[in-house]
Structure formats: C-alpha cells, structure tokens
Amino acid sequence: MENSNLLLIYLAILLGLLSIAAFFVVRQVIKTRRIESTLSRLQSKLTKEKGTAQEYYELGSLLLDKKLYTQAVLYLQQALKQLGDDDSENAAVVHNALGYAYFAQEQYDLAIRNYKEALKITPAYVTALNNLGHSYERKQLMNQALEVYESALAAEPQNSTAKRRADSLRKRLVATSDKS
Template sequence: MDETLPQIYLIILLVLLGVAALAVIRQVFKTRKIESTLSKLEQKLQKERGSVQDYYELGSIYLDKKLFAQAVILFQKGLKAPDAEETNLAPVHNALGFAYFAQDQYDIAIRQYKEALKLEPDYVTALNNLGHVYERKQLTAQALEAYETAIKHEPKNDTAKRRAESLRKRLVPSS
C-alpha cells in the first residue's frame, strides 16, 4: 500500500502534464494558423483590391487582437469592395457595429446593427448586440425589445433570455 500511493500520484501528475501539453500544442497550432491567415490577407490586400470576405476575415482577426480602429477601416473597405453588391453585408455591418461598440461609439454601433438587421431581419447576433448597446446607453425598453425579438427568432437563445429577464426585473418595480 505504501508503494502504490506515490505511483498513483505520479500517474495522475503525468496525465495532467499530458493534458496541459496537448492544450499548449493545440493553442500554438491555432495561433500559427491565425497568424498565417493574417499575413496572407495583409499581403493580398496590399497588392490588390480584395473581396468583402477578405476584408471581413482580416477585420475579424483585428477584432480578436483588439485592434478596433484598424478593424473599422477594413470593414468599411469591405462595404465598398467590388463584390459588395452581390454579397450579404449583414455580418460586415454587425462586425463594424461591434468595433464601434468596443470604442464606446454607441450611436454609430446602433446604426450599424440596425443596418445589419435591415439586410437580415432575423440576424440574432445583431439583435443581441443591439440589445447590449442599448443596455450600455441605459435604454432599457429598447434593449428588452431587441432581446425579445432575438428570442422570437431563436427561442433557445440563452444570452437573450438571461438579459431580457434581468431587464424585466428592472422595468417592473418590486412591490
């Protein structure tokens, strides 16, 4: 019994180290893939005019890196890309709204979210984002309406359900 306990501890330690090593390796490969995509897109867009998808992908990477001002520029270029007429621009407007939101430019973010919803009225992510920006602006009724619309389109939307419930509690004073 005295000899098996250290062996069990050693096995557990090795398993934990193996799991940690796999997580690190996975993250390294994921980061390399993102950096490779970033490099390719930047080079491509320096040489030629890209597609909406090119600008959207690069802008999304910049959002992940929290380079919001640069992301705004890329999304705006995406909206003016040659293939913009035949491309669904709702995700680009939503991402642009998110970039403005991250810079505390709430009114411009609202405008972009509404533009995304004009193009795709059942775009649940844009509805959630619109609700969030309304919350930040302390426009509780509009936020609740946005979340309820999101729930109508996607009944299992946990984020919208949670936020709507919280807002309802704020709107209805307790007796």
Template sequence: MVASASLLYLAALAGILGVVGFFVLRGVLRLWAQEKVIRELQPRLSKGKGSPQEHYELGSVYLQKGLYEQAIVQLKKALEVAGENIPPVCNALGFAYFSQGQYDLAIRYYKDAVAADPAYVTAWNNLGHAYEKKNLYGPGLEAYETVLNLDPQNAIAKRRAESLRKRLQPSSRG
C-alpha cells in the same frame, strides 16, 4: 504502498501536464493560423482592391487579436468593395466599436446588420446589449424580444429581456 502512491501521483501529474499541454498547443495553433492569414492577406490587400471576403477575413483576425482599429479599416473596406451592407461584416463592425466603448457607432452597424438580414439573431442580441450599455432599456428589450420571436430558446435573450423588464417596471415603493 509508498510506490503505488508515488505512481498515482506521477500519473496525476502526467495527466495534468497533458491537459495543460493540449490547451497550450491549441492556443499556439490558433495564433499560428491567425498570423498566417495576416501574412497572406495583408500584403495583397495593401496593394490592390481585394474581395469583400478577404477584407472581412483579415478584419475578423484583427478582431480576434483585439486590434480594433485595424479591424475597422478592413471591415469598412469590405463594405466599400461589396457596395452593400453585408450582415456579418456590419455585425463585426458593431462589435469592434462596442469593444472600444463607442456604443452609438456599434448601434448604427448592428442596425445595418439587422436591416440587411432581419433574422440575424446574433446581431439582434448585440444590438440589445449595446442599447443596455447606453441605458436605453426600452429599445434593448425590443431587440431581445425580436430575438425571442426568432429563437424562443435563446438563453441570452431570455436572461437579458427578463432583466430589462424588471428595470422597466414602475417601482412598487410609495
């Protein structure tokens, strides 16, 4: 009886350690992949022009690592090299500025993303969120309603639009 309880305990412990080990390994592999991108792209891009895709890729890695200033430099370079607004790059720039609390700049780049691709649901959701942070509930609601026109099942837009509708309703207090 004691032996089977000990065996059960050891099996549970081994299972828990296996799950934790999996997540640690996954995190280490993700970090390794990010560092590999930085090691390969950073020296090349600092010497030459590079493609918009390369600058976007490096900027995206910097975003994932929370290095917003470095991300902004690379993402702006991607737009400069491309000579046009690329929706995912504009959205990523918006996210970088949003993450730093620079909501006006975030709104600018989210607007650039949806102007370049009016069906870009993620950028519309992000634009709505940035408007909310600025307490601009009307424009925020409009952005979420655009999402719902494009993707009626979008859970984020449904939830946020309902919240903003409640905030915009006139108070029933007399």
C-alpha cells in the same frame, strides 16, 4: 514494496497530467501560429493589392479577436465596399461585425446604425438583435433594448442571451415604475 508501487502510481498520474497539459499547450501554440500567419499573410497582401470582400472581412475579424478595433473598422468598411449588391447576406454579417467594433470602442451610435443596417438586410438576424439591445442598454434606452430583446426571442425563443437580458430589463423597469 508498497511504497514503491505508490510512488509509481503517483509518477504515472503526474506524467499523465503533464502530457495532457502539454497537449493543450501545443494545440494552443499551433492555433495561435495559424492565426498569426493568416493575419500576416492577409495584411501583407492587402497592403500591396486590392483584395476580395472575404479577405477584408477575415482580416477585420482577426483584428477584432485581437481587440484592435480601430484597424478592424478600416478593413470591415473595405469589405462592405467590395461586396456586390447581390451579396446582402454577407453584408449583414459585415455590418454586425462593424457594429461590434464600434461598440467595443464605446461608439454606441455608430454601433446601433450598423446593427440596424444588418437587420434591414436580415430582419431575423438574432446576433445583431442581441447586439442592438446591448447597445441600447449602454445608452440607457431601456424600453428600446427590451423591445429588441423581445424581437430576438420572437425569432429564436430559446435565445438565452435575449431571455436573460429581457428578464433583467423587465425587473429594472418595474422597479423604476414602482419608485415613481
């Protein structure tokens, strides 16, 4: 009797765990399908006709998520061309995404140029500041990187990325100056 109760409990637990796993798998499949459908729809539309800046940006962002950086750059550049002069806030976001696409391809100078464009439009754009700092780090421009991270912290004192990177850079710069 006791063994059969124990077996039922194990089976119930196993069934519960499998149900939870199935839920997450189905949810991920639905999400992936939705993304692929949107990607397909946008690619199809934008190859046939001119789209809006939002559509080009959305497609560029989806391609970034899929790590198709070269294609993403093309659509993000199109998004910038479609934006009007009065849409500067969105232009900053597109420049930041474009900077990320170049950064991912290790084209740090182009990434830096786009991050700076985003910051010219929106000076306290913390994500662009963090990204610019990271680009400077990759180019071994540690003083500039630290300066940018400190700007990010001035704009958003609780920014964990800027805090962590700035602390790390300060330690490295002190260690370097101690060796001299």
